[in-house]
Amino acid sequence: MSEPNQWNEFMQAMNQQFAQSLEQNVEAQTQFVESWFETLEQTSDPEQMGEAFEGTANAYTTWMEASQQAYERSMDAMSGEDVEPEEFRDIWLNAANEAFKEVADTTAFAATTGQTVEEALEYQQQIDDLADETLHTLGFATKRDVQEVGERLIELERRQHAVERKLDTVIDHLEDEE
Known part of the structure; x- marks a missing residue:
């Protein structure tokens, strides 16, 4: 196989990986934002809501900066610079961690998480009570x-x-x- 063909195949594979990575990360970001907005709909405190939107905006900024950084590194790779594939993974992992931190540090997130845990514990207690009642009925x-x-x-x-x-x-x- 000639060198130009190898280069073309390499660039095509790199472009496909970049496009797939970008698409997956945009989907993850979209799912995150949709889930977060569904959660925010339950919040009635205007102060929490404002803080939550600020956290969401900061998370969005983090994702956009990661997109820009990934784009720049892919351009570096196309211009011949040695770019390790792990760099792209690290860009997105760091962005995901930072975006989550932006949202998780809000009082709305804490309140929603507390409410969810409380509901889960209440549901678990109902299940336990039902199981106990069933076991007693069966003589166990x-x-x-x-x-x-x-x-x-x-x-x-x-x-x-x-x-x-x-x-x-x-x-x-x-x-x-x-």
């Missing part, structure tokens, strides 16, 4: 039943040790009197 012991038995055993052991200590004291007194 539940985790709570086993824990209660364990607590009772521990209390019985504690009392047994107390009685043994008192009995040892009584025996010691009786032996001393002999």
Whole structure:
């Protein structure tokens, strides 16, 4: 294979990888923004909303800067500079981390995350209660039943040790009197 053909194949592969990488990152950014806006719709506090939009704008800026940086590095590669493929990965990973940080540092994100965790815990409690009820109906012991038995055993052991200590004291007194 001649050198011009190899160069053309290399450039075509590089262009395809860059286009695919750009497309994937734009899709990821779009999904992130859509998800974030759906979350923000639940926020009624105007201060949180303003801070959330600012965080989103900063995240968007981060993504755009990463796009520019990736574009510049691809142009460097086309002009013959040795550009490692890992550089593109690092550009997008760093951008994703920075964009997430911009959004995650907002009170709206904290409030929404707290609300989501609270809802998940409530749902988990409902599932646990339903499971316990079903197990009781079927005549099986539940985790709570086993824990209660364990607590009772521990209390019985504690009392047994107390009685043994008192009995040892009584025996010691009786032996001393002999």
